[in-house]
Amino acid sequence: MNNLDRRRFLQSASLALAGGYAQAVFGKTLGEMPTFAQRPTFKPTALFLTWQRDPTTTMTIQWIGSETDAAQRPVWYARKGSQLWRKQEYSTRRFPISDHWIFRAELTGLEPGEDYNFRIGTDSSEQQFRTMPAKDTNPIQFVSGGDSGTGAAPRHSNRLAAAQSPDFVILGGDLAYEDGEHPDRFLEFLDNYSNDCRDGQRLIPMVACIGNHEVVGGYEEGRTQAPFFYSVFDGLFPDTGYAALDFGQYMSLVFLDTNHTSPIDGAQTDWLARTLKEREDCPNVFAINHVPAYPSHRAFGTVDQPGTGAGNRKHWVPLFERYNVDAVLEHHDHTYKRTHPLLDGRPNEKGVLYLGDGSWGKIRKPTDMDNRPYLAVAAESYHVSVHRIEGRQQFHVALSDAGRVVDVCTSTKRGGTRRG
Ligand SMILES: [Fe+2]
Ligand SMILES: [Fe+2]
Structure with a gap:
């Protein structure tokens, strides 16, 4: 055995020993020491991260390429500062209406609150991700918005969001405006996000x-009519357009489908009632939906002619109030808006906050505020929202496209006493 072989053998042996337990439990391949290229020669297209399970211990990595791109390029990952490289193979699926493929690798059994290095194969550059902490003892910060599209304005919002060093970004629908039928537009949106939304x-x-705008026809369609959205997000939404993502015991994001591929009433509302009840003791619960319950641009409607958000107001708002949802992030109207805390549509300091209204990359003039007593703020302004959870306080800060703070409000962690 020459020196090089001997060193490799010893490395492999120590890796196998160190990782033996994890290999048995998590089914990972261990013990192979990758040789990474000194100069990267491959750049994965539209490489981005998302979650399908608890963000404190998992990470889902996806990118898009030709069928032969991925075969020799598994994901290699190791905790920052460690040389214990692990390998994860992909599940693959077609990128709809194209010759491209989507490569997905879910990493599980990760350490909470840790930085990891990773690479796509051995010939691409090193990237990093961070798992969410096990507890919210330190501040949690994330950015939200909706109605992105492609072009200069949403890319500016992407970079503004990234500059806040958020733990993650929530986009509340109308991502690429590909309308379920334009693969190039969806790919461009993902690639922009991949290039712009980085923190170093x-x-x-x-x-x-x-x-x-994820759906051919927009409303009351089946999942097959939203092929691009589900092609990359069906890990979290395997069967329906709604799902909950739980961050350990300290935060839950409840994603809803405002009648695009799942009706508002019936099964989704029943699920929402169960889901919120089960999370009654979770200190931070945010609902995310696209069409707003309390619109800032479109018609609110009347009793005879229910307008935008009527279904949410009838079926979901009573549940948000009963189970003390901390804030609802809703979009679709292309303005910046914040409501007063609301109970049954009326300002009440014990009420629920509705933040939106989708101006990551699209913009419209809001309606006259005098007609909408539920609105605290409405503005024709591109914006991203920064949410910071610090102890019992939740801060919501709206940033304009100039990076200026245009609005700040706070909510308090639910104490279980604000029952509707
Ligand atoms: Fe939109
Ligand atoms: Fe919309």
């Missing part, structure tokens, strides 16, 4: 709910 080498995970 760290990729910032994206979670999302479905909007009308």
Whole structure:
């Protein structure tokens, strides 16, 4: 055995020993010491992170390429500062209406609150991700918005979001405006996000709910009519357009489908009631949906002619109030809006906050505020929202496209006393 072989053998042996337990439990391949290229020659297209299970211990990595791109390029990952490289193979699926493929690798059994290095194969550059902490003893910070599209404005919002070094980004529908039928547009949106939403080498995970522009026809369709959204997010949404993502015991994101591929009433409302009840003791619960319960641009409607958000107001708002949802992030109207805390549509300091209204990359003039007593703020302004959870306080800060703080409000962690 020459020196090089001997060193490799010893490395492999120590890796196998160190990782033996994890290999048995988590089914990972261990013990192979990758030789990474000194100069990267491969750049994965639209490489981005998302979650399908608890963000404290998992990470889902996806990218898009030709069928032969991925065969020799598993994901290699190791905790920052460690040389214990592990390998994860992909599940693959077709990128709809194209010759491309989606490569997905879910990493599980990760350490909470840790930085990891990873690479796509051995010939691409090193990237990083961070798992969410096991507890919210330190501040948690994330960014939200909706109605992105492609082009200069959403890319500016992407970079503004990334500059906040958020743990992750939530996009509340109308992501690419590909309308379920334009693969190039969806790919461009993902690639923009991949290039823009980075904090140094760290990729910032994206979670999302479905909007009308994900769907051929927009409303009351089946999942097959939203082929692009489900092609990359069906890990979190395997059967329906709604799902909950639980961060350990301290935060839950409840994603809803405002009648795009799942009706508002019936099964989804029953699920929402169960889901919120089960999370009554969780200190931070945020609902995310696309069409707003309390619109800032479109018609609210009357009793005879229910307008935008009537279904949410009838079926979901009573549940948000009963189970003390901390804030509802809702979009679709292309403005910046914040409501007063609301109970049954009326300002009440014990009420629920509704933040939106989808101006990551699209913009419209809001309606006259005098007609909408539920609105605290409405503005024709591109914006991203920064949410910071610090102890019992939740801070919500709206940043304009100039990076200026245009609005700040706080909510308090639910104490279990604000029952509707
Ligand atoms: Fe939109
Ligand atoms: Fe929309």
